[in-house]
Amino acid sequence: MKKNMTCEFCEGRAEQRVIRARFHHKKQTLYIDNVPAWVCNRCGKQYFDAPVYKRLENIARHREHIVKTVSFPLAEYDMVFG
Numbered sequence: 001m002k003k004n005m006t007c008e009f010c011e012g013r014a015e016q017r018v019i020r021a022r023f024h025h026k027k028q029t030l031y032i033d034n035v036p037a038w039v040c041n042r043c044g045k046q047y048f049d050a051p052v053y054k055r056l057e058n059i060a061r062h063r064e065h066i067v068k069t070v071s072f073p074l075a076e077y078d079m080v081f082g
């Protein structure tokens with residue numbers, strides 16, 4: 001297991017964490033809890049090791065087995081208040 005990783009975008013340092021990952025697959029987004037990932041401590045970009053990514057893909061391909069759903073607020077940038 002790697003100990004250190006440098007962010008490709010901002011050259012910040014990525015550290016290993018267990019996160020709720022947002023994963024895009026075939027134009028759909030799903031969230032997967034307790035995923036080991038690398039998170040850049042500067043820009044927040046998430047990276048997955050290859051075996052982790054493969055597993056996320058596997059889960060996404062079998063999304064019909066997912067029983068839990070979360071919902072979250074979705075705003076539009078052109079909304080203006082007050």
Ligand SMILES: [Zn+2]
Binds near residue numbers: 010011012041045
């Ligand atoms: Zn970064």
